[in-house]
Amino acid sequence: MKKYFEDKVAVVTGGASGIGLCLCEEMLALGARAVVAADMNEDKLKAECKRLEAAYPGKVLGVCTDIAKQESVFDLIKQAAEFGVGHVDFLFNNAGRGLPKPFDFTTDEEWKYAFEVNFYGPLNGVRAVLPIMRAQGGGHIVNVSSGVALSPMAFQTMYSAAKAALMAFTSALRSELWDENIRLSSVIPGIVATPMWDKAGGAPDFAITPQESALGILKGVAANQRIIILMEYDLNSAKYGFLPEYGDQMDAHVLDVARQRRSGNFKAV
Numbered sequence: 001m002k003k004y005f006e007d008k009v010a011v012v013t014g015g016a017s018g019i020g021l022c023l024c025e026e027m028l029a030l031g032a033r034a035v036v037a038a039d040m041n042e043d044k045l046k047a048e049c050k051r052l053e054a055a056y057p058g059k060v061l062g063v064c065t066d067i068a069k070q071e072s073v074f075d076l077i078k079q080a081a082e083f084g085v086g087h088v089d090f091l092f093n094n095a096g097r098g099l100p101k102p103f104d105f106t107t108d109e110e111w112k113y114a115f116e117v118n119f120y121g122p123l124n125g126v127r128a129v130l131p132i133m134r135a136q137g138g139g140h141i142v143n144v145s146s147g148v149a150l151s152p153m154a155f156q157t158m159y160s161a162a163k164a165a166l167m168a169f170t171s172a173l174r175s176e177l178w179d180e181n182i183r184l185s186s187v188i189p190g191i192v193a194t195p196m197w198d199k200a201g202g203a204p205d206f207a208i209t210p211q212e213s214a215l216g217i218l219k220g221v222a223a224n225q226r227i228i229i230l231m232e233y234d235l236n237s238a239k240y241g242f243l244p245e246y247g248d249q250m251d252a253h254v255l256d257v258a259r260q261r262r263s264g265n266f267k268a269v
Contacts (some may be wrong), residue, residue, distance in 0.1 A: 009084030014095030022214035067121030093122035139182030154258030
């Protein structure tokens with residue numbers, strides 16, 4: 001794994017906290033030449049980049065980025081390429097928003113924003129980085145999807161739809177770019193104790209840590225896995241989620257989750 005990331009340039013969106021921050025830290029520890037962390041929380045981004053820069057002088061750049069805006073994403077990749085002296089070897093499209101809400105109360109504007117953040121943000125990152133990766137002879141794009149793409153859940157219609165679209169996009173593009181030595185991987189990061197769970201009162205007890213998720217992701221990326229799945233729960237969803245013969249069992253499970261969430265238990269998964 002160390003050899004795959006050593007002396008490479010990586011961009012990580014959502015890099016100021018959670019999985020994204022751990023991805024930055026672990027790649028630096030593995031010998032990355034440069035890591036560019038992108039986040040829209042400017043204060044936290046500055047603080048974390050200052051801390052990382054102290055440990056890895058000259059190897060860290062923070063770029064305040066709103067992934068919902070195409071121009072912001074393109075500017076991120078431009079600055080990253082300049083920092084990497086023309087190279088961007090890895091793009092981790094990690095940033096996203098859960099946006100839980102009953103469907104009846106969602107608006108067209110909210111649906112538009114959900115796709116801007118969770119789908120078009122990564123898509124624009126891909127558009128911006130492809131010319132650089134082609135010029136350097138290859139690269140690896142990692143799009144972080146979600147378990148809801150495998151097992152869509154009640155009160156997450158926007159997030160489920162956008163993350164499913166992202167995973168389909170990534171899988172289709174993987175074969176399209178394979179012969180250009182540009183690799184693509186989808187990530188199902190697991191149920192991770194990140195700030196995304198704050199509004200639900202915290203993550204479930206069996207959630208893994210951001211560091212555990214990040215290390216699993218990097219291991220899967222180094223192995224060029226098509227879909228990187230880190231938890232047994234999500235692996236079962238991948239195996240059985242859309243098979244007709246398991247329809248009754250899946251219906252029973254997601255209906256139970258829906259009822260729990262309707263009663264206020266948004267930790268139910």
